[in-house]
Amino acid sequence: MLLITCPATRSDELVADRCIRAVTNHPTHIAMHVECPACGRTHVYRTGRKLAAATGPVREARVPIPA
Numbered sequence: 001m002l003l004i005t006c007p008a009t010r011s012d013e014l015v016a017d018r019c020i021r022a023v024t025n026h027p028t029h030i031a032m033h034v035e036c037p038a039c040g041r042t043h044v045y046r047t048g049r050k051l052a053a054a055t056g057p058v059r060e061a062r063v064p065i066p067a
């Protein structure tokens, strides 16, 4: 299972592994083609260790509290 955000409906969808249509290996990332349960189209998501290394670790969003 994986969680995707549909670019058409902007909704978060939990997707089963069988909805992954193709996985393509690229030098900088892995492209995952996922059939979307929300709109029925196929979306491409980039993932992989090398992409995380290129974009840096996910930073926690912090909102400063005014003094």
Ligand SMILES: [Zn+2]
Binding pocket: 006, 007, 008, 009, 036, 037, 038, 039, 040, 041, 043
């Ligand atoms: Zn979609």
